[in-house]
Amino acid sequence: MIFLALGVFILLVVLDLPSLRKGKDKKELSVYCILSTITLVYLIVFACGGKIFDPAKQFFEFISDIGLNYENWQGHG
Amino acid sequence: MSKNKISQVQIISIGACYLFGTIIIAVFESSVTTNEVWLASVLGFVFSIPTLLVFLALTKKFPGMDLFQICNAAFGTFVGKIISAVYLLYFITVCSLSLYDASNFLYYFIMPDTPKVAIAAFIMITCVYCARKGLLPIARVSILFCIVCTLGLGINIAMTLSNAHFEYLLPIGRHSLLDYVQSAHITSAIPFGELIFMFMLMPNLSEKANPKKVILWVTLICFVLLIIVYIRETIVLGPLMSYATLSSYEAVRVIEGPSLLSRTESIFALLLVTLTFYKANILFYICCRATSDLFETTTYRHYTLMLGALIVIIAANPERTPNEHLYVGKNIIPFGWSTIFLIIPLIILIVASIRDAHKRRKERITA
Secondary structure, three states, rough: HHHHHHHHHHHHHHOOOHHHHHHOOOOHHHHHHHHHHHHHHHHHHHHHEEEEEEHOOOOOHHHHHHHOHHHHHHHHO | OOOOEOOHHHHHHHHHHHHHHHHHOOOOOOOHHHHHHHHHHHHHHOHHHHHHHHHHHHHHHOOOOOHHHHHHHHHHHHHHHHHHHHHHHHHHHHHHHHHHHHHHHHHHHHHHHHHHHHHHHHHHHHHHHHHHHHHHHHHHHHHHHHHHHHHHHHHHHHHHHHHOOHHHHHOOOOOHHHHHHHHHEEEEEHHHHHHHHHOHHHHHEEOOOHHHHHHHHHHHHHHHHHHHHHHHHHHHHHHHOOOOOOOHHHHHOOOOOHHHHHOOOHHHHHHHHHOOOOOOHHHHHHHHHHHHOOOOOOOOOHHHHHHHHHHHHOOOOOOOOHHHHHHHHHHHHHHHHHHHHHHHHHHHHHHHHHHHHHHHHHHHHOO
C-alpha cells in the first residue's frame, strides 16, 4: 500500500510538472512544496491505515468538551 | 461584461445549486423533529435572520471584497491572515464533507463494490479540471443545473403525490422546546449559514449586480426549497423519517406508479449526484482561490492536484462513519458553524465599525 501511495504522489508531481515549469514565482513553488509535503504525509498515513489528523474533528471535539453539545443539554449524555 | 465577471443571475444560480446540494442531503434536523421538521425549518429561517443581517451589513461595508480581503481590512494583515486560515480550513472541511456525502451516496446506494476513495478521487479529478478552467465555466453551467434540478424535483414531487398522506404533518407541538431550538439551530447553520461561501465570489460579481439582492434572493430560494423538500419527505415517509438514512432519497423510493415509470428514484439519484458534485466543485474552486489569497500567489493552477489529493484523503478518512457524521451534525456542528457564520463576521463588523468611527473622529480633529 505504501508503494501505491508513493506511486500516486509521484504521478501527481509528474502531472504538475508542465504547470510548475511555467511558474516563475518562488512563493508559488514554496506553497507547492508545503502542500505536497502535507499531501505526502497524509497519503502515507492513509496507506498504512494510520490515524489521519482531521482539524475539523479536533474542533468539534473541543466544542463538545466545553459543553456545547445538544446531547448533554437534552440529558442523554 | 468584462473577463472573469459573472452576472447576477449566474451567482444566484450558483447559490441555489449549492444550497440545493446541501438541503437534498441534509438529514440532521429531520432526525430531531421528525414530522415537524418543516415547522422547525421556518423557525430556522427566523434564527438565521441575525446571520443574514450581518451578511448584508458586510456587503455594504466592504463592497466587492472577498472574505479574506474583508478579514485583512478589518483586523490588519497578521490577525487577518489567522482568521483567513480558519476560513480556509472551514472551506477544506466543507469540501471534504461534500465529497464524503457524494461518495457515500454512490457507495451505499449505487455502486457498493467500488471503493469510496476511488469514487471520491474520480469526482475530485473533475473538480480539479473545473477549478483550473476558472469560475466562468462553473457559473455558466449553474443556470443549466438549476433548470434541470428544478425539473427533476418537480417530476419527483408530482410522482410522490400519489403516496402523500397529509395527516403525517400532524400532530404539531409534541416535541420539547429544546428539540425545536436544536432543529432550528441546525437549519440556521447548515443551509442558511453556508451562504458565507458567496463572499468568496463577490469580487467576481459584475458592476451592474447588487450583492444585497443576490444574498436575499438566494436566501429566499433556500427557504422555499427547504420547505418543499421537508413537506414532501414528511407527507411521504411520515414516522419513518427518523429511521431513514437519507430521507430525501427514501421518499422517492416508495413511489408506486405504472410499470412504465418504475425506478424513478434514478432521476433523483442523478439529481443528488449532480448537486453534490456541483457543491464540491464550487467549494474546491473556493479552496484553491483561498489558498492563493492566503499565501498571496498570483495563480493556484500549480497546486490544484495536490490540494485535491489532500481533500480526497480527508474525505475518505476511515474514522468518519455515517453514524458519527449524523451525531456530530445533529449535536455539535450547529455550534461550530455558528462561530464561522455569525460570531466571526459579527466581530469583523464591530471591529470595522470601531475603526471607521475612530478614523472619522481623527479626520474631524485634523479638520
